[in-house]
Amino acid sequence: MRLLHTSDWHLGRSFHGVGMLDAQRGFVDQLVARVEELSVDIVLIAGDVYDRALPGVDVVGLLDDALVRLTGAGARVVLTSGNHDSAIRLGFASRLMERGGVHLRTRLAELDTPLMIPLGDQPEDDRSPALAIYGIPWLEPRLVADHFGVETASHFEVTRAATDRIRADLASRSTSRNVHSVVLAHTFASGGISSDSERDLSIGGVGAVPLDLFAGFSYTALGHLHGRQALSPEVRYSGSPLAYSFSEAQHQKGGWLIDVDESGVTSVEPVHWEAPRKLAVLRGTITELLESDHHAWAEDAYCQVTLTDAQRPAQAMERLRARFPDTLVLGFDPEGAPPSAKVSYSSRLAEAEDDLSVCCGFLEHVRGREPDDAERSVLAEALETVRLQGVSL
Structure with a gap:
């Protein structure tokens, strides 16, 4: 079984005012080509599929095209919602889409309902080895604390409650068979290196969650941080497929290719995406x-x-x-x-000898350069015109 870990597509995002939809189409082209070339069975998308809760029509069309092409290439897709997504909108028609090989995990009630996939050559039954893929949607502590019955609305508490539910389900399935597990989660895990393009998750509680919350899972596919990184052999961020800030200028964008068999995860290798610019x-x-x-x-x-x-x-x-x-x-x-460049404007104003000095000082303050002779002449002429018209300064 071969899985490809991706996240943070942020479809519809712009880069300092430059639209990126064409670049994102190029990423989808690369992704589909790699799925075909590497014989990927399952594509994982760990949240922030869209850049905003209400994506544009062309953006929704791009995701639709991507899912059709990925499933047409023979891969199933497991997708969770991130803090940029609207979980309700993203999860629309999830039961219908599952029939076509797209498995959405955007509801709290479904986070401990895995996609079960048989492993090995044995006939599928309740005793054959299997892979269980779980998806934890983005957990806003203030909104989900009551659902989990936790007293403190923090990222740590709600994530611990979510992973505890997954462990309980996994334990019930492992009593009579060998079950390996992959968990998708969109969160800020301790030890991760952030970029300028990520939204701060600390509002509503402490932002980072400890890695030991994911202990015992065969592989944890994280989303949120935009740099590809391994926090441990079993816990990794794929990063965003494109750079969304200049702080990512040195990133090598890509994902992780995970091979799983009856014995568990056998290899995790990087996959690279070519940057359009x-x-x-x-x-x-x-x-x-x-x-x-x-x-x-x-x-x-x-x-x-x-x-x-x-x-x-x-x-x-x-x-x-x-x-x-x-x-x-x-x-x-x-x-x-010069030292004058570090003088505050209020101090400069207090030391001004006349109206012309006030105007010249303001110009220097806002643009970091003294007015030249021509500019001083224009300012002096304007002040004289105002004076002759009898306007008090």
Whole structure:
């Protein structure tokens, strides 16, 4: 039995204002190709299928297309809801979809109802080896604490209650047969490395849950963190298939390929997704960035640029985009800036000698660069026009 662990598709998300639906279609193409190439039996999607609770029509259409193509390639799909999804909407028609090989686990009542799959060549019966796949939907502590009967609405307590229910069901199925287990969960587990593109889960309780809550399961397929990582041999994040923040510029996107037989999990290997565009995080003076051959590789990348000029260059974004057309984020961190650049605006205002100094000081404060002679002249002319019209400043 071969499984492919994915999560955090975030269909419909944009990247600093750039739509990503075409890039997400490209990921689906890669996913279907790998399913066929590697003879994957089951695709796991551990939450955050959509980026928002009310996805657009074209976004829903992309998920529909993905599920049709994956099942058409011979794989079943097990899908849980994440904190970005609407569990009710995502779980619509789940019983009907199960007939087509798509198994949705978005309801609390179904988290301890596994998909049972026979293992080995023996005839299927109640004594043959099997794999049980459980899906824990996203658990918002404040909303589910009463359902689980826990006194404290925390991520730890509700996740412990959920995994306890799964263990109880697993124990009942293991009395007469050898049953291995895979659990999908969308949560922040202790030891995970986060990125800038993930939504904080700490509202409503302590965010991280300890790894020992997943002890005893053959494999735990986690979602939420966008970097692929192994917290232990049995507990892993697949990460998002695409980069959704510049903090992920160094990520190698992919998933995990898991092989299971009668003895349990026999191997876990990484699977890679090709990125549609490179990400570049650039830092330096505007002259160095525009002239150095060292940055030629970033000319066709999405760029985040931090300028270190002592004074903010004029028309910085326009000049940068002449070389790096897809500069999406521009920041300033002046090195060697004059002491005046660190003076608060209120202090600058208190020290102003006249109206022109107030205007020039404001301009310098908001853009990080002193006005030049031409700009000072324009400001002086405007102030004189106001004075002659008898307007009190």
